[in-house]
Amino acid sequence: MATHRLPAAIRAPFEARTWREFGYLLLGLPLACLYFALSVAMVAAGAGLLITFLGIPVLAAGLAMCRGFGAVERARARVLLRLDVGAPEPVRGRPDGGPMAWMGAMLKSGASWRHVLYAILHFPWAVFAFSVAVAFMGWGWSLFTYPLWQWVFPLYGGQDGLQLYGDRTHAFYLDSPFEIAVTSAVGLLFVLVGPWLIRGLAAVDRLMVSGLLGPSRLATRVTELESDRGVVVDTAAADLRRIERDLHDGAQARLVALAMDLGLAKEKLAEDPRAAARMVEEAHDEVKIALRELRDLARGIHPAVLTDRGLDAALSAVASRCTVPVSVQVDLATRPAPAIEGIAYFTVSELLQNVSKHARARRAWVEVWRTGDRLMLQVRDDGRGGADAAAGSGLAGLMERLDAVDGVLAVDSPAGGPTTVTAELPWRA
Template sequence: MSSEDKSGRSREALLAAVRGLVLAVTVLPFGIVFLVLIPLSLAFIPLGVGLVTTPAVLTGVRALADVRRRLAGEWCGLRVRAAYRPIPRGTNPWTRTFTMLGDPQTWRDVRWLPVDVTAGFVTALLPAVLLFFPVEGLMLPFGLWRPYTHGGTYWYAFVPVTGEVSAIGAAVLALVLLGVARRYTPALLTVHFRLTRAVLGPADGELAERVRVLTETRRDAVDTSAAELRRIERDLHDGAQARLVAMGMDLGTIELLVERDPAQAKRLLAQARQNSAEALEELRDLVRGIHPPVLAERGLGDAVRALALRLPLPAEVTVELPGRADAPVESAAYFAVSEVLTNAAKHSGADRVWVDVHHAEGRLRITVTDNGRGGAAVGAGSGLAGVERRLGTFDGVLAVSSPVGGPTLVTMEIPCALS
């Protein structure tokens, strides 16, 4: 093995140990807090207080589980699926509470908490113990054991350390353990996330749950499409159609006046020309709202760049797409990005936006980040709920990280292949 390979393996082992230690330190406090809050909140439902606290607590549990799912993918390449039931917009606390309580994924999250604070804590801590325990052994020949024994025996694993010779023997054992740790520490961290996936991921009913979620998102898509068709019809009726009717009437009048009053006919012609130009512009805006020409001609990357150019604040766009997705997927992604950018420009108070578009592991991934005040959430009236439904039509997902004070990070993923 080359020195570079050895160095890379050592870095991986150290990184896995540090990550495991971070997980172990955070697992217990968060897990125990939620294990206490959940039964208390459920107990207060009959008093009405629980109708407010239960959705908040379950949303916190969901956020904690989502973080663990994301870390599983980023740190170990493990995909932990989630299939939450969508919560209707503008629901009252009663409906919201019992919609969440009736969601099987919610109860998977709740069952995961006690597993996480027990077996999860141990499996997270093991990589750090395996890597850092040999450090103690390597320090023994330097007299580390003397202050703790007062002349007695210091045990390092199964080696009794009573003098310099036995301390060197313990250091040899530590070197062996260090070699084992360097090789197996990343695998131990993967064990932790495999346990997470086994508890959090949908089990036998995964297919049925996925079908149910997709059915609901398809229904939302049909309702959205019907509303969009009504909007297009209304825009045509009130806009371009009205102007074309007025232009036809002007042309009829011109026909009567062209011989008797040429000056008036000329003025009406100018007005008809103006009406035709305005009708054409409205039709172009309408077509752009249905399927932007730049999207059809240049693809998603250039279409997103065009969106960024129209923003009233500076935007930096990074695109890494080796091909093009299907037209419906590109359209959904384009309008989702448009909605998120509009929200950032109108409500975030940001002075800069970053957009990243790339494709990896069979998924189109788009992130939009702004340095605004934060506080964005997927809920009634935010616009992000509509984005979530639009992406759900294609089995896509939306994740929002927006702490108060910012920044806001919106991540959108759609499974798709590129041509």
Template sequence: MTAPGTSVGGSEPLPRPRSALHAQTWREIAHLLANLPVALLGFVYATVVLAAGSGLTVTVVGLPLLAGGLAGARWIGRFERARARSLLRVRVDEPSPLPRVKDEGMFGRLWTGLKDPVGWRTMLYSFIRLPWGVVTFTVGFVSLFLLWPVLPFITRGLTNVDRAMVRGLLSPSDELERRIAELESDRGVVVDTAAADLRRIERDLHDGAQARLVNLAMGLGLAKEKLVEGESDDLVAAMVEEAHGEVKLALQELRDLARGIHPAVLTDRGLDAALSAVASRCTVPVTVTVDLPARPAAAIEGIAYFTVSELLQNVSKHSRARTASVDVWRTDRRLLIQVEDDGQGGAELSGGSGMAGLAERLGAVDGLLAVDSPPGGPTTIAAELPWRDRDRDH
């Protein structure tokens, strides 16, 4: 048996098998070779838009043409960010969209488009990319056939420059713009959550209180007919008694529904009393400690209430705990919540207990949710919300 690379029967040595390049290296090579055609298209677009828009500024179409070209440049930037994410595995957030100008007329919208920093940075990117695209295409193509042993190092060095360009010119320009982009994304979560809550309320009304009220109306109608027909008092009394029971059940369901929307005890007495009421309905004993110097804004107070309510429901349904505790306090400009139980643990943000949805809803208002729940327990869940003073709501 011969070793790899030795001769067989006096023939020339067999070539050693060439190891395949890593998949990421092939993606980087593809990015480098695509740079030239993509950069050429971007350069032509930017040149035509700027030349035509600047040359026609003396007419009524020059500035609108330039503003439209800058809006189109945003699509180039979107494509390049997607290409970088796919081939270079670089995370680049999308910049915030152009602000909507409602009451400033056509000139207000035109001026907003002309001063768009995202569009101007994309134009600059398109100009820089053409000479760089020529370099990367040439070096990448030559290295692919002539410099195979060092190809991974060359491609990594060139694509690192690409990554720097994308991050520097095509990412949100500052922290404020990144935050605006995040809030635009979170707004969708808030809208979806509100729509789901409205559907739940509609379903509960239709299947619960509304159905009982319909049965009540039918029962009272039959009782009225029996009275007109002269039926016995006992029969009519039984029908009225049944209708009375339906009324009590419908009222209870309406109270439960109202509590699920916004409990009266929260409005009247604040988080301490409201969370104590929630804790009393939990299947395990819960200790509640609320240490707040004042009541937060109503919106923050409501979110804190429903966060604790959902977490205690999870304790009742999934934890198998013997005891639990709820602590609420304020630090600087944050409202902090901590829910602990001595149950079996294993809670995860990606699990099916609604924890992921709760984290999304908190994130939509600049809040946080952290879970520490090793198998076997105990479980500690911490939530943060921004503090806003209550008097700002009035």
């Protein structure tokens, strides 16, 4: 624990990250030589044999081999660089096409050719990175520790006293205390600079691995959209279940009881008109309660005030139901798309519910404005703070909903408050 109190420049030479990245650069040279030699040989042989039938399978095999090299490099980056890069999109031929379909898909795969490009480009870079890293680390530590091993140079007795073994006119010796101290100081400089140089070299390797050996941007975007679609479907299903539960446990149950009461009142109408009148009056009160529940449920699905008058009026209505005074400021020249407007409304509504239930605040503020092609929402309160989306609260679900439409939710809530939640949504007219 004491090492964390030292400055980063002093800690760096002894940190595990430095030696992991140094090991990555050392191992990179022999692997790069292997990748370069085999990939160039296979691709060149395949290209040269394209005039015959053998060129296609040789070239496809070379591409498959390079993809295997990429798997090794991703694993090596994951262990030594702590860089987790996903596998590129797999090669899929037609199920009924056989080997020829697979070879055609391999030749048309952009990811396969990126692996070949990595094998070719990584070789000169690995030579450079290896040379620089070994030179800095080797010279740095050897010069820094020179006072510990300079005794290996033997001395002999001569007419002028003890001298270093050898001819001083043809060799360079550092034997005086001043020279030894200067040598160690220069070595210390190398030792302190070396880790940062290694991190810079490793950063280039990170870029090469993530840019050439990972999935393409299109494939990554497709994966994100598939995940977002799953979130949207799950959210919609949860909302439908909530609406069904509210209808079944609330308005539906009340209407069933109302129908039974009216039936009893009908039977007593001839026998006891006064009791029947009381029952009808009670049924009338039940109708009012049922209508209020249905209005609240409809407001939870999509409030009419939002459709008719926009965010300003709808958010003011939400703020009026909050348990603390809320100041609402909406600065929008035009209205966004209904879908974005609805998400903005429900985002602010849920955040104000959190203020009412958990914040213990005295006041809250809601601001809505547009910046470029983004709709910005901000809800602030002067409560106790401590809101954490990572704790599995409603904020986490809200983050997932916003992410499904390329939105962002940022929470700033230190212990003791205040809390500021900023949401960003794409502006769609």
